[in-house]
Amino acid sequence: MTVRVRMAPSPTGFLHIGGIRTFLFNWLFARGRGGECLLRIENTDTSREVAEATEQIQRSLQWLGTDWDGPVTFQLDAMERCGGLARQLVEEGKAYEDEGAIRFRMPDEGVTAWDDAVLGRIEVPNAQLEDLVIVRSDGRATYNFANPVEDMDERITDVIRGRDHISNTPKQLQILQALGHEPPVYAHVPDVLGNDGKKLSKRHGATSIDEFRTAGYIPSALMNFLALLGWAPDGETTVMPPEELVRRFSLDRVGASPATLDYEKLDWMNGVYLRAMRPEEYADALVSYLREQGYDWPEDRVRAAAPLVQDKIERLGQFPGFAGFLFGPVESDAVQLDGGGEMLAGAEEALAALEPFTAQAIEQALRQLADRLGQKPRQAFQPIRIAVTGSKVSPGLFESIELLGRDEALARIRAARA
RNA sequence: GCCCCCGUCGACUAGCGGCCCAGGUCACGGCCCUUUCAAGGCCGUAGCGCGGGUUCGAAUCCCGCCGGGGGCACCA
Numbered sequence: 001m002t003v004r005v006r007m008a009p010s011p012t013g014f015l016h017i018g019g020i021r022t023f024l025f026n027w028l029f030a031r032g033r034g035g036e037c038l039l040r041i042e043n044t045d046t047s048r049e050v051a052e053a054t055e056q057i058q059r060s061l062q063w064l065g066t067d068w069d070g071p072v073t074f075q076l077d078a079m080e081r082c083g084g085l086a087r088q089l090v091e092e093g094k095a096y097e098d099e100g101a102i103r104f105r106m107p108d109e110g111v112t113a114w115d116d117a118v119l120g121r122i123e124v125p126n127a128q129l130e131d132l133v134i135v136r137s138d139g140r141a142t143y144n145f146a147n148p149v150e151d152m153d154e155r156i157t158d159v160i161r162g163r164d165h166i167s168n169t170p171k172q173l174q175i176l177q178a179l180g181h182e183p184p185v186y187a188h189v190p191d192v193l194g195n196d197g198k199k200l201s202k203r204h205g206a207t208s209i210d211e212f213r214t215a216g217y218i219p220s221a222l223m224n225f226l227a228l229l230g231w232a233p234d235g236e237t238t239v240m241p242p243e244e245l246v247r248r249f250s251l252d253r254v255g256a257s258p259a260t261l262d263y264e265k266l267d268w269m270n271g272v273y274l275r276a277m278r279p280e281e282y283a284d285a286l287v288s289y290l291r292e293q294g295y296d297w298p299e300d301r302v303r304a305a306a307p308l309v310q311d312k313i314e315r316l317g318q319f320p321g322f323a324g325f326l327f328g329p330v331e332s333d334a335v336q337l338d339g340g341g342e343m344l345a346g347a348e349e350a351l352a353a354l355e356p357f358t359a360q361a362i363e364q365a366l367r368q369l370a371d372r373l374g375q376k377p378r379q380a381f382q383p384i385r386i387a388v389t390g391s392k393v394s395p396g397l398f399e400s401i402e403l404l405g406r407d408e409a410l411a412r413i414r415a416a417r418a
Numbered sequence: 419g420c421c422c423c424c425g426u427c428g429a430c431u432a433g434c435g436g437c438c439c440a441g442g443u444c445a446c447g448g449c450c451c452u453u454u455c456a457a458g459g460c461c462g463u464a465g466c467g468c469g470g471g472u473u474c475g476a477a478u479c480c481c482g483c484c485g486g487g488g489g490c491a492c493c494a
């Protein structure tokens with residue numbers, strides 16, 4: 001039987017990273033098995049619907065690099081179908097009317113059980129189950145009815161969802177049984193928590209895909225990181241690009257305990273992916289990122305600057321702060337420059353006549369200068385760095401000077417001396 | 419209150435009775451390299467929640483406790 005899963009968010013707000021991670025598991029599972037992955041918006045509660053949510057969800061999923069098969073479906077479209085099935089259940093005595101609504105009759109004895117693909121066997125005493133409303137008095141089906149009905153109609157084979165749905169599962173199992181349908185395999189994946197062990201929220205840092213995107217993370221790195229939240233192939237392998245994740249993912253290696261987001265590890269991983277890119281690819285990513293963020297810096301200069309920063313920043317969002325001096329004026333701090341007057345004077349002189357004006361030649365000239373002044377390169381170059389880049393921390397000095405050009409570099413050195 | 423789930427270094431995890439006086443990755447500390455910062459190389463600190471069992475032997479199995487999370491809607 002072909003694997004078929006569905007991602008089923010409710011459009012009640014933006015999708016946070018925990019929800020994204022759950023969908024990622026669905027996607028990895030389906031794609032690794034040649035199966036299908038559907039996207040269903042569960043919008044039966046129209047009062048809680050947020051207008052932008054449906055669009056935001058799709059945009060997030062796409063940006064991450066996941067996709068789905070067929071058109072996006074909406075649960076609201078299944079209301080008629082659900083109503084029909086509800087009436088059928090009433091006729092069969094499996095449900096009954098109650099103040100205008102329809103309630104499903106739950107058994108009073110025995111247990112409802114299933115073998116959860118990540119948690120193992122779960123049994124719930126039926127006495128625990130109350131007769132639940134499956135159709136509201138206004139005629140709309142409730143989530144706990146529409147959900148299994150759609151899973152049935154769409155021939156979903158595996159339901160991979162958050163653990164907050166565990167208590168819904170026995171109810172849905174009962175409904176499916178009453179409908180005479182073989183239930184799918186259920187897999188309840190653990191939550192993603194903030195660094196204080198509490199449910200992920202705004203104050204923990206970025207939680208939406210949009211925020212990660214703005215901060216300059218790249219999709220494959222974020223996907224890799226997210227996949228590792230609750231899943232590990234072997235305990236050794238850490239860096240796995242999307243294709244490898246798809247190939248290796250399996251539900252039986254998804255853990256049962258909740259995971260905490262570690263932004264520092266994400267940063268590290270993003271850096272790994274950034275450094276692994278081919279220079280051109282990296283420049284492309286940088287250019288489109290900056291454009292997306294509203295910078296109007298000249299593209300050729302951004303491309304020229306890309307190699308200077310590729311090994312040094314781990315988020316594209318660090319570029320403006322780190323290499324902004326290449327695109328606008330700087331202010332060098334007189335205090336930091338203290339004691340560098342001699343070096344600056346020498347540098348101005350050396351650079352003024354230097355030919356060719358290349359990083360290599362610049363390095364040679366400045367090293368000779370430092371040597372002549374009896375200074376260690378470390379201390380000698382710092383005043384120049386501050387004068388030229390406006391910071392104690394910068395990309396390679398010689399390459400930076402070359403890129404800036406002789407005129408601008410000299411102007412900055414003069415300004416610092418003044 | 420009732421029900422369900424979870425509990426290995428600070429974080430993500432490997433471990434499914436002996437291979438573990440617990441391994442990998444991030445973070446952290448030290449050293450090396452070095453024009454700053456990174457990157458890279460080497461070394462290191464740090465953990466099986468607690469208490470009982472079972473067993474020749476337990477991180478691994480069982481029970482209890484404690485701690486954390488989720489659910490008990492005409493929400494999804």
